[in-house]
Amino acid sequence: MKNQMTVLFSAIFIFLHMVAQANSEELPAPEGDSFWKYISRISPYTQWSHWSDHEGLQKGRAPHGKRHRVFVNEKALASSKPPLQYGSIQVKESYDKAGEVKVITVMYKAKDYNPDHGDWFWARYSPSGETLKAGKLMGCIGCHATRGTNDYVLVHKFE
Numbered sequence: 001m002k003n004q005m006t007v008l009f010s011a012i013f014i015f016l017h018m019v020a021q022a023n024s025e026e027l028p029a030p031e032g033d034s035f036w037k038y039i040s041r042i043s044p045y046t047q048w049s050h051w052s053d054h055e056g057l058q059k060g061r062a063p064h065g066k067r068h069r070v071f072v073n074e075k076a077l078a079s080s081k082p083p084l085q086y087g088s089i090q091v092k093e094s095y096d097k098a099g100e101v102k103v104i105t106v107m108y109k110a111k112d113y114n115p116d117h118g119d120w121f122w123a124r125y126s127p128s129g130e131t132l133k134a135g136k137l138m139g140c141i142g143c144h145a146t147r148g149t150n151d152y153v154l155v156h157k158f159e
């Protein structure tokens, strides 16, 4: 009886472990609030890395603010040439003069989301994570499409 219980508990433990792992690898939906939950709690972007040619605080152009920092996830970094792998995410923090985060803009490569424009999901958040705009935003696409051959990415050049 004792042995059977041990086997049963081990099986339950292994099952729960598998469920937990599957969840942590699951990609977020391309939707404002659930995407914010993913990049702030499930896989906090502040722990991610940067493009090697765009690390640390960088000078920016309009409309994004004078100073910014761009964080990229593993999938983006693992993309050696455009298009980026599905699941790639770029998060950009823009700062005001005092060095405080003013706004957060993101790009997320989601399979079959918007095939006409590189399958990118675009969003803009307040520093506390309020969704200001999200979706297939033509305002964002218009500008970033100037580098269509670089898969809409402006801060990193693929060799």
Ligand code: HEC
Pocket: 059, 060, 061, 062, 063, 064, 065, 068, 070, 090, 091, 092, 105, 106, 107, 122, 123, 124, 133, 137, 139, 140, 141, 143, 144, 152, 153, 154, 155, 156
């Ligand atoms: C007027 C042109 C323009 C518009 C509109 C624009 N961007 Fe950008 N974006 C840029 C430029 C230029 C950069 C390069 C960094 C910089 O100069 O700030 C950039 C960089 C970025 C980055 C860093 C990663 C990368 O691909 O370079 C993200 C993320 C981003 N923009 C998101 C957005 C989102 C989301 C929107 C719409 C809400 C948007 N952008 C609208 C011009 C624009």
